Amino acid sequence: MLRLENLVKQYATGDKALRGVDLVVPEGQVMALIGPSGAGKSTLIRCVNRLIEPTSGNIWLKQTQITGLRGGALRAVRRRIGMIFQEYALVERLTVMENVLSGRLGYVNFWQSWFRRFPQSDVAAAFHLLERVGLSEFVDKRADALSGGQRQRVGIARALIQHPDLLLVDEPTASLDPKTSRQIMRLITELARERGLAVVINIHDVPLAQMFAQRIVGLRAGEIVYDGPPDGLTNQQLTTIYGEEDWNQERSSDSEAAELTLEARATV
Amino acid sequence: MAAGRTWRKPPFIRNPWLRWALIIGALVYLVLALSSVNVNPDRIARGMDRAARIFSAFLQPDFTSRWRDIQAGILESLTMTVVSTVAGVMLAIPVGFGAARNLAPLPIYLFCRGIVTISRTFQEVIIAIVFVVMFGFGPLAGVCTLTFATIGFLAKLLAEDIEEIDPAQMEAIRATGSSFPQLLTYAILPQVTPRLVGLSIYRFDINLRESAIVGIVGAGGIGSTLQTSFSRYDYDVSSAILIIIITLVMITELLSGVIRKRLQ
Ligand SMILES: Nc1ncnc2c1ncn2[C@@H]1O[C@H](COP(=O)(O)OP(=O)(O)OP(=O)(O)O)[C@@H](O)[C@H]1O
Ligand SMILES: [Mg+2]
Secondary structure, X not given: OEEEEEEEEEOOOOOEEEEEEEEEEOOOOEEEEXXXXXXXXXXXXXXXXXXXOOOEEEEEEOOEEOOOOOHHXXXXXXXXXEEEOOOXXXXXXXXXXXXXXXXXXXXXXXXXXXXXXXXXXXXXXXXXXXXXXXXXXXXXXXXXXXXXXXXXXXXXXXXXXXXXXXXXXXXXXXXXXXXXXXXXXXXXXXXHHHHOOXXXXXXXXXXXXXXXXXXXXEEEOOEEEEEEOHHHOOHHHXXXXXXXXXXXXXXXXXXXXXXXXXXXXXXX | OOOOOOOOOOOOOOOHHHHHHHHHHHHHHHHHHHHHOOOOHHHHHHHHHHHHHHHHHHOOOOOOOOHHHHHHHHHHHHHHHHHHHHHHHHHHHHXXXXXXXXXXXXXXXXXXXXXXXXXXXXXXXXXXXXHHHHXXXXXXXXXXXXXXXXXXXXXXXXXXXXXXXXHHHHHHHHHOOOOHHHHHHHHHHHHHHHHHHHHHHHHHHHHHHHHHHHHHOOOOOHHHHHHHHHHOOOHHHHHHHHHHHHHHHHHHHHHHHHHHHHHO
């Protein structure tokens, strides 16, 4: 499905963000990409749809070689790849419906999109998806009037209406509370399973990754240092990925910490 | 005990010699400059006399005797304002997009910035004189002047606005496989439209004001009528014209203020 071969990214500033990454994600797999800040997770998934230009290496989506595509061919492969962002990246001044339909931009011509005359099948799909993510009452609300969790649902609908083969997800829950985070992760993984999509999710929350992903890849300083099942992630592996830390203490106090933050919020 | 320690703001120029030299130099220059202006009390007295006549005429504005000329001038000014604002906005939008560094490739960027800079360097009156020389007296020169000035004003502010948009929204729309025109209309226009509309309306009332000024150098409109009345010593007519200009400007300013507030 998705295949990376010796992917290297060196920024103009000289930072080597990726140092030869080899990775294969098969059809229907939900893969979580974890690693410390600056490990290159965002760089990796942005290279896949060429929002960032990789320095060298190859990327394949099914039979299509993404690296080296230009113009119309690049746009055609981008519409097969849905993307979900940490800060939702909705167009704030457009309505929920317009944001969802913008996922179809790659399929319609300029005048159709300018006059908002999308094919009826697209509109029907948008209504269906909005119902599925629980936002059918917000169709004509402006995106900036929504809460974080609601915005991320719009982001999910926008990515899925593309009918993608692959979903790239960059820290979908980093700005959400623990409960909403789980709901969003559940929604993404359920929808992906229904449609048989491959998913790459960048995520900082290791327990959440273990709960929802079938496979975990650990990235450190631009190199893969762990690749295996969620329950194979031992304390020693975590140390390899993130560096020295008392993981048992961290993990057992996780739920406590969540409660504490909730309490703190309530008292403020 | 630290009570005895004093503090003063450090002087702007540390070196006392340099400081005093600059102060004394500035004073000497001021005295010399004043003495070179050549103030002539006789001319001032005569000027006062004329001023008294003008002001007394101004207290009795005459709207009726030249009403036809005034009416024609006002209509011409309004036409100039509308035409130049519409044309200016339409031309400023592409120039503004081209002058935004985060969108345009370098050659286009430099070209559009060049247009903006030329338009903003020269005061309207100077541009108006050039156009009057090119096209002769009349509203065409005025329309060209105001259009040109509108391009510089709007394109610059639009470009700055575009450079400050949220890049994440742009990235998200690009990631859907949209084309460049779709990227402009879905990711960028929604972010800049409210301000663009507000600025266009604001420019409308600047253009109305400027249309009276460029008329004085012969570029048509109410300014030309005003100029004629002055040269005929019809100060009561001038007074009527000024009152009308002030009222018009105040009305458009009020309206544009209300509209712009609604847009927020
Ligand atoms: N636009 C850029 N220009 C230069 N260097 C960059 C740029 N973006 C990222 N980097 C560098 O590349 C490295 C990887 O960054 P990246 O954003 O991919 O990390 P990340 O794993 O996503 O981190 P986080 O978890 O904080 O999001 C970092 O060292 C960063 O400084
Ligand atoms: Mg990141």
